[in-house]
Amino acid sequence: MTTAKAIGTVGVAVAATVSIANVEVPRSGEAVEASYFEGRWAFSEETCDQPTNWTLLAGGNFISEDLTGIWQWSAGQLTLNLTDLAEDEETGEAGGRFQMEGPVTISGPDQFILNIEPDNYVMKRCE
Numbered sequence: 401m402t403t404a405k406a407i408g409t410v411g412v413a414v415a416a417t418v419s420i421a422n423v424e425v426p427r428s429g430e431a432v433e434a435s436y437f438e439g440r441w442a443f444s445e446e447t448c449d450q451p452t453n454w455t456l457l458a459g460g461n462f463i464s465e466d467l468t469g470i471w472q473w474s475a476g477q478l479t480l481n482l483t484d485l486a487e488d489e490e491t492g493e494a495g496g497r498f499q500m501e502g503p504v505t506i507s508g509p510d511q512f513i514l515n516i517e518p519d520n521y522v523m524k525r526c527e
Contacts, residue, residue, distance in 0.1 A: 432506055434473040440526040444511070448526030466495070478504050478514055 441454045451465035462469045462480060469482035484495025502516040510525035 436506070437471070437473055437478065441523045442526050444522035444524050453526060476503050477501055
């Protein structure tokens, strides 16, 4: 099961350009080690010099321009527990905590697809 849910009662708005692939994601993820995800990642349509790129550090820390938190890889699922540091552009409210999780398909040594229904997010490794 894939989910994206708010934690607590804080409203969350994340502003990011996201590439969504029109591909079918198999039900089961490939067996890979968590170390595969360590490093800097960009959405497939973005360049690797964007501040919105994701950095997944060894030990489970996650860093992006307006997001911080932790990540975990287990049983073919990537789980991101994040805090949105940006203010909502429309309401001016501070961001909040949220969780994203879903199955992953490894499509190569430098690319994976994260399925957060109904979307598939294609991520490419940055050097």
